[in-house]
Amino acid sequence: MVSIPVLVVLTSGIIALLLALEAIRNRPNPMAWPLSLLMVSVAAWALPYGVSIASTAPESVLLWNRLRYPGTVAVPVAYLVVAMTYAGKAEWLSRRACAALAVVPAAVLASVGTNRYHGYYFRSTSVTRVEGASIVAIEPGPLFWTNVAYSYALICASLVVLVLVFFRSGTIYRKQSGLLMIAGVVPLATNVAVNVLTEPGSSIDFTTTALTISGGAFAIALFHFDLFDLRPVARDKLVEELDDGVIVVDREGTVADVNDLAKRLLDGLEIGDTIGDVLPADLESDDEFTVRLDGRIRVYRYRSTPLTDQFGRRSGRIVYLDDVTDLAQREQRLSVLNRVLQHNLRNELSLVIGHLETAMETATDPTDEHIDAARESATEVVALARKARTLEQTVDDHAASDPVCVSTVVDRTLEDLEGVHPEVTFEREWPEASKPTAAASEPLFEAAVENLLENAVVHNDADQPRVAVRIETRDDRVRLSIADNGPGIPDAEYRILHNRAETPLDHGSGLGLWIAKWTATLSDGELSVAENEPRGTVISLSLPLAE
Template sequence: MSVTLLAIDLATVGTVCLLAVVGLRERDRPGALVASGLWLVLAVVAAGAVTARLGLLPIRLALALALGGWLVAVPLWAGFVFAYTSRGPALTRRSALLAVGYVAVLGLGLLWSSTAGETAGGFVQVVIAALQTLLLGVGLFGVFLVVRAWRIDTGLSGGQALGLSLGGICLTLLLFTVSTLDTLAAETIPPTLSAVLATAAFGFATSTVGAALFEDAPATGPLARQSVLETMREAVVVTDREGRLVDANAAAERTFGIALGSDAGRAASAVVGHDLDDLTDETVTIATPGGTREFDVGRSVLTDRRGETIGRSYRFRDVTDRQTRRQRLEVLERVLRHNLRNDLDAIRGFAEALSDGVTDDPDTVTDRIDAIATDLVEIGETVARAEQVMARNSLECELVDLEVLAAEVLTGTDNEAVESTITVTGRKRPLRTDREILRTALREVVANAVEHSSPSPTVAIDIERRDEGARIAVRDDGPGIPARERRVLLDGEENPLRHGSGVGLWFVSWAVTRLGGDLAVRTPDEGGSEVILTIPDRSESGR
């Protein structure tokens, strides 16, 4: 019997027992209770080596105890790291049961393989080797998370990281060699077992007692940052120094359709749909799964403790509604300042002419007054409809049969001489959207087409159903929408020198934006005008 090895084993037992007491005392801290269980397992393994060296326990039982300890210690080590750093899988009852089942299957397999000897089949040996390798990988992953918590999360000091990594490597790699021992033929406890246990105990002791392991758990930083990110309404995207996607909060996942499991590591610009290296202080327009949206984007450089750039974070604030409100104010200001004032001036002029008896055709003047007043009433009704639609707090999505909806809109036109057609291409399936907003917008487009066409207008509605939504094109045979009107609408702003003449198309633009879609206006070569509404199909998630 080697007195030195016995002394080392005794010191190991005392050290890990002390650590287990510390873990129990700090059991309210993240990972402390799991760490206490880990150190108790190491204490049992070391105590088995002591009793075997004293001749109180058969060598083969002590080695079997060491093998069983390795099987239990590695999952406990991984569980401690997951809880302590708040990285990796969450510790739940289900994951604990899976770990217990895995250890039991592997332990029984190793026991049967060692007792069966050459009678154990080759397939069984391969399966056991694969299970051992998987357990090895779990342990090394725990070491990786410790190093990450030190280098990236900055939640661990160098001493804590070094001690924990040393203990984790000993558990994972060196205790792994115990599984290769022939426990039935061994005649002594190998010195490597004592060295492994002593080194692991030393590493855990220096990180726990000397470096105050449980005073400030590194999980605090990631948990706090994650909590803040997940509660933010703005979409946040994090990239590495190469511009690859590293992380995104829930708002970003909803806004840009990000799936971190598959999108992490891809170029963030491709995932977001906009070149992140070409951002300016101006509002940017990005085509998202929920439609074209406008964002104010803030950028921050991420640095490590040495001040070196390790990545960037981008905050996307959706200002689409704000931009729409600004447009509404501009249009309403123009209605009051230009349309209303000019039309009232015209009415007053015609009324004065009638009152003074200076007109030769009173009926014509009366008709002009009536037409102007009717136009003002229509503008007022359109503004009221726009306010009613835009004032709704949320969309009321339902499945809408677009062909039936288009037929309803065409049937509701005031002009009975309208010649209309409806064409549907693609899969004939309902679109999930807000029926009332879409119906009102489509009715406004059709009414505008009928009003500005010939006495017997022709209106065609082409519906193209796509996987991601629908494209609804309304064509007429009228004079077409003036280029100035199209420019103002597509630029999205009015001013005293450049403004439209009505409210209808603005209302359609706001309604389509509210649905998360896009609006386009074009003049076909064969004449007339074409207004195109692209509406996304909103899923049950409400995206």
């Protein structure tokens, strides 16, 4: 009659084979083939060992006991493969790495097969009966303990990988890596009890049974409850590469998980912190706030999505901090374009129509005054249209960034202005040999320089108008400063540079400053405005030096 221990071991082997087949059936899952490898190894260990302990003839017992060793040495390697695949490090298991891992198992198998000639694995063997089963009592040799140490080292290395995954993952993912750790710890403890805490070969080895139970639990979670469909590696790759901050909060408001970007946005927010300590309690979905990140101002939009458990009860929420900086800048540009089309162009065209109507009413020979006024208004419309076309280029966030010679662009613009405005004194303040190049979109930079210099000239009401242009390099930046002795920039013009959009009561009179500001923004630069002494304005455009 077959004893219960024999039935348990043989049944473990059969179940392990069934689990391997189930894993193969689910092979599109990236965890399927590692689990199948592990379960096949368990079956290759359990079935020969079950036949060995069920046999009564000493020769048969010893033969089947030796035949279990291919599975015995394969299990630790297979468990390492499972752990590495789960942790997203499967690429580390190259052919060279697998060959290195197979050196000790191959040596063990060769040693077991030739042990009668050297006795390095078993110094001696004998067959005894324990609880109705045949047990091979052994006196271990040095290679036996080498195999035990190597196997335990692989299992421990796998557990270290899973522990790292456990602490790297958020609370909601830790059950996955925790289950895998249990799948290794329980069989390891069983094997330690058989080989270390007792005399090797003095009791029945139920390691394969523990492995089968652990593998079964893992397979059920993997293939039937979708517990591992979003493994931590997939979660990390998805969440960490987002341009948005993601925070998982439980029902008490405690942070259960947070990606790296959210940590940076919220001053080192960590798992276990209270979300209310870093975000205002009255913050509602679609509210926006600004953060300085990597030296630049970014605009983020707050969104919150509730989480529920399997019973529909609220268990927490996911907070998204969406980066809407590009959208905000686009809205700002469209707001200005809208103002230009609805306000400036409309007013200028109204003047054109009004002057022409007046000219037509006065006589068949229109006066020069009305015609000249109409021409100036029409010219202003053309100039605004040209500036608006230049501004349209900034709507494309991928405007090319090329090396631009700052002094060459400034010289060319000054020469044009000197011919048109001989009454203005232009001063150049930079070494003639200096040719600093900035990293910027050349068309936008030229338009910015042209508009800034034009504003300094056209709006200058001084008796002796002067415009001083300075170019200097400092660290990795090139700075263009334009100082005039005019009336200064109106407050409305200055304020709109710090707003998201213009309003009917707070808008500019043109596009020049906007073009300069967006040139700086798209080039990772900065535009600043200061008062000149004793009168006027200093506008500075700082851009990164081209590499």
